[in-house]
Amino acid sequence: MLKLTNICRSYGAQQVLSGLSLTVNPGQRVAIMGPSGAGKTTLLRIALGLETPEQGTVENRFGKTAAVFQEPRLLPWRTALENVNLVLGDTLKTMEKARQVLAQMGLSEAAGKYPRELSGGMQQRVAIARAMAVEPELLVLDEPFKAMDEALRTSVIACVAKTGAAILLVTHEAWEAEQLNCEIIRI
Numbered sequence: 001m002l003k004l005t006n007i008c009r010s011y012g013a014q015q016v017l018s019g020l021s022l023t024v025n026p027g028q029r030v031a032i033m034g035p036s037g038a039g040k041t042t043l044l045r046i047a048l049g050l051e052t053p054e055q056g057t058v059e060n061r062f063g064k065t066a067a068v069f070q071e072p073r074l075l076p077w078r079t080a081l082e083n084v085n086l087v088l089g090d091t092l093k094t095m096e097k098a099r100q101v102l103a104q105m106g107l108s109e110a111a112g113k114y115p116r117e118l119s120g121g122m123q124q125r126v127a128i129a130r131a132m133a134v135e136p137e138l139l140v141l142d143e144p145f146k147a148m149d150e151a152l153r154t155s156v157i158a159c160v161a162k163t164g165a166a167i168l169l170v171t172h173e174a175w176e177a178e179q180l181n182c183e184i185i186r187i
Contacts, residue, residue, distance in 0.1 A: 001025050002047060002138060002168065007056035009042055016042050017053070020187070026062075026137065029167040031177030034187040040170040041070070043187070044142050047168060062166065066136035068144040072123035074115040080126045081111040087134050101133045102126070104159050106152075120147040125156060132163065139165040145176060154179070 002024040009017040016039035024030050032040045045051040046058060048067055066087075074083045081098055088094035102111050105125040115123050124147045131139060139160070145153040157179045160167075171177055177184050 001059070001061045002166070003057075003059045003061075004043075004047060005057045005059075007043070007046060007053045007058070009039065009046065009051070009053050017046075017187075020056075022185070024138065024166050024168050026166055027164065029169070029180055029182040031169045031171055031180070031182035031184045032187060033171060033174065033177070033184055038187050040187065041142055044140055044168065044170055048140055060138070062136070062138040064134055064136045065138040065140065066131035066134050066165075067140040068124075068127050068131045068142065070143045070146070072115065072120075072127040074123055074126055074130075076115050079112050079114055080107060080118065080122075080129075083115070083126055084130045084133050087130050098129075098133060101129045104132070105129045105156060121149070121152060124148065125152075128156060128160065132160070136163075136165050139163060139167050141167065141169045141171075143170055143172070145171075145173075 004022045007017050007020040032043060034040055046053050084101055085095055085098035088098055102108060107125055110118055110122055124144060128144055145156060157176060161180050167180060169182055
């Protein structure tokens with residue numbers, strides 16, 4: 001379970017989150033929607049422990065949490081396959097699982113390519129594959145599909161939908177939340 005209670009966060013004089021409370025239970029899927037600047041990414045960063053709220057508490061009881069950010073955040077000196085394998089222990093024994101997860105994202109032929117050799121959408125699919133590879137209990141997604149065309153997005157969302165993980169998604173697209181069977185919360 002992820003529980004955020006009475007979260008407040010400001011940047012200078014601008015208050016971004018005020019008294020926000022949210023609980024995500026095992027298997028639950030929640031989409032956070034709202035205008036740009038409303039605090040959606042800040043909320044995810046606080047949930048992940050990457051930022052500290054000025055007020056409130058965060059409790060994450062999920063064993064494994066994985067995140068996909070708006071940018072792929074791949075290691076440029078590693079191939080797509082190596083980027084995925086890194087989270088699996090970075091051994092020869094785990095390489096096959098990394099290949100399988102890349103294949104699920106339609107990236108078998110890109111396994112040996114470096115991030116600079118991949119399109120933005122391909123890089124983002126590698127980032128999603130990397131997060132999925134660890135079989136997280138909680139999957140945190142910050143607009144992960146925006147670099148993809150609609151047909152590809154539908155395909156990748158279908159892959160993500162198969163996970164048993166709880167999902168906390170930030171999106172501007174209600175249909176993405178619907179395809180993932182998310183409860184929508186607007187901030």
